[in-house]
Amino acid sequence: MIEVECYISIKRNGISFLDPVKTRLLSEIKESGSLNGAAKKLEISYQHAWTMINEMNNAAPEPLVSKQRGGAHGGGAVVTSYGEKILKDYFAINSQVNKVVGQINVEINL
């Protein structure tokens, strides 16, 4: 089966701060309340998760995650209210674009 897929990225000054992997990381941080738990769900290292968060926070207009280093569970991480807003926007845009992509998948014959 041949299928078109679309990946949305949100950039500031040409640098991406939100993409499918990063939105998954944010969603998992919200769910588990810990960066360690989120990293495990994504099957990436804790260090990799930190790196992604630093990239996001540095590139975005405001931090998406507030970080609390250390603690028994490898540091707390909380999605900020700006992070919540942009995550919601991301999913709305993704849904809007994927309606078009879904229509293309019905129409095309690749």
Place this chain on the structure above:
Amino acid sequence: MIEVECYISIKRNGISFLDPVKTRLLSEIKESGSLNGAAKKLEISYQHAWTMINEMNNAAPEPLVSKQRGGAHGGGAVVTSYGEKILKDYFAINSQVNKVVGQINVEINL
């Protein structure tokens, strides 16, 4: 400036065989007529370019590139007629989806 971008991928049985980097590789092969030249334009190694072509050819319903190993210029590579067709389809889909994304960029206030 905050901007939404969209990356199109074409998959067969869940495995991507065409994405922005691979379409660039195909376009450069068409332009230069050599895999070596295309790899240089993309700033990737010759081996990396071969790997991408093998991935594409294996995942797609038909080969996108026909390969001629060896020769003075590091092997010839020719985009097949199927490769030409799917590349054209890719750009048409990309343009259609990006019209919607362009409209979103006008309307949103992230």
